[in-house]
Amino acid sequence: MVLASTIWPRFGARPFNAAALAIAMSVSGWTQQAQAPAQKHEAAGTHAKTIEYKNTNYGFSLSMPESWKGYRLLWSEWEGNVPGDDGKAGVLRGPKLEIRHPKWTQENPYEDMPIMIFTIAQWNKGPDVSAAPFGPGELGRNRKYVFAVPPRWDYDFSEGYEEAEKILTPASFHTFAPGK
Numbered sequence: 651m652v653l654a655s656t657i658w659p660r661f662g663a664r665p666f667n668a669a670a671l672a673i674a675m676s677v678s679g680w681t682q683q684a685q686a687p688a689q690k691h692e693a694a695g696t697h698a699k700t701i702e703y704k705n706t707n708y709g710f711s712l713s714m715p716e717s718w719k720g721y722r723l724l725w726s727e728w729e730g731n732v733p734g735d736d737g738k739a740g741v742l743r744g745p746k747l748e749i750r751h752p753k754w755t756q757e758n759p760y761e762d763m764p765i766m767i768f769t770i771a772q773w774n775k776g777p778d779v780s781a782a783p784f785g786p787g788e789l790g791r792n793r794k795y796v797f798a799v800p801p802r803w804d805y806d807f808s809e810g811y812e813e814a815e816k817i818l819t820p821a822s823f824h825t826f827a828p829g830k
């Protein structure tokens with residue numbers, strides 16, 4: 651407990667106050683660890699050849715590794731609940747795009763990359779789209795639409811979910827003015 655004994659006097663905390671210890675360690679940077687050199691190299695090497703899906707109707711594009719060449723697009727509809735003016739729940743709906751890996755089969759399904767499309771007005775109402783205790787995660791927005799991933803979209807841990815998590819991020823997602 652050498653570490654704790656050096657922190658207590660510095661922050662005036664007592665040994666029985668675990669919360670103070672956690673805060674003190676966090677603020678002082680003692681809990682932060684440097685990234686391992688191998689991890690730095692991996693992150694730098696992720697800029698391989700890419701392909702791009704571009705949707706001019708909604709105004710977004712997604713960069714993917716070349717291994718996704720031959721992907722399929724599956725369109726469906728999301729549904730969410732919002733509190734109504736009369737106290738009853740209202741229902742909102744909108745388009746949902748799933749980008750499917752070319753190696754996906756019924757016997758060995760790969761993780762799909764879902765993109766929910768909201769109007770700005772829909773997004774501002776904060777619809778509940780699942781039983782998760784948190785809402786959709788925003789990828790980006792343009793002047794008409796907000797693009798998000800559903801809560802827990804990757805919790806089924808299908809083949810390729812880790813790769814899909816790395817691809818479907820705001821860094822790979824780009825927005826622009828939509829058509830019509």
